[in-house]
Amino acid sequence: MSPSDMDASDQRELASQAGLALIDAMDELFIVADEAGHLLLLNPAARRLLGTAHESPSHLNYADLMPAWAHTILLQTALPLVIAEGKWSGEIALLGADGAEVPVRLQMVARQSHPDSPPIHLLLGHNLSGEQRREHALNRARQDAENSNHVRGQFLSNIASQLKAPLATLGESLEQIDHSNALPAVQQTHLKLAQDYTRKMRRFIDDVLTYIQLERL
Structure with a gap:
């Protein structure tokens, strides 16, 4: 069946599957969290960096991802801008699997599936370690x-x-x-x-x- 033969629901499902495949394949970190900061989804790149095998690690939150100083920036700067303007970007650090700080360029946006649903946070991170080494x-x-x-x-x-x-x-x-x-x-x-x-x-x-x-x- 070609995409033109599908109904709207099937096309949305195909697009969703393609998007998930792309997220899994990319080198950038992709993290989904709820508005309280509990993690809902980590792509393979994020799981490798953070050292977790859980694709949906709901037992983790923002505080578990980053050092204290970075969490302060997230709480005092990033989240207020995401709430007010729907997005934030900047350089921050996450904690790697070995506990070392990993510099990351992070983009954060808020999305709602429909007006009555609670917002979720989408985080896209680029590991700067290689650039800094170069x-x-x-x-x-x-x-x-x-x-x-x-x-x-x-x-x-x-x-x-x-x-x-x-x-x-x-x-x-x-x-x-x-x-x-x-x-x-x-x-x-x-x-x-x-x-x-x-x-x-x-x-x-x-x-x-x-x-x-x-x-x-």
Whole structure:
């Protein structure tokens, strides 16, 4: 039977089954609770995170899901907004199966099946642990790169500074020899080459020191 051949009731049932299958398959946490905070439904992702095998754990409530500080946010901020506006979203923490806090981006909405029925709360949570680990790894890599650049810059600065003074002294000595006019023509040629190489090396060292200073800005 194709969907077009079904009556409205059958189509709603098919859509309901498809929705439940999607909820069971998704990686996000899906939690249903009544207005008093008692849990009515946990999808597999939520059960894995919270460490419970119960699909309908009515013996649990919001206080069992999260640390005290997060429960305070839920009571004082999230639930009043859900009651007043029908929805709330924010970052909070749940308690994992091992009791450790798990950061979660949570969306919470209130729904009623009909006007006279009590509202239920639908919670959709995205586990932020992986994102925070990736962010920590990126920050660590960035810090390592900055430290590496600093060490490299300090090394080059030390080498350049140590070469600068001897090269200045060498340049002055070559100038004095040049001014004496006491060398034969062949040696004068070699002297000019030595002076030229010395000036180039001093300019290169000055460029290195300037580059390091600019890199630190």
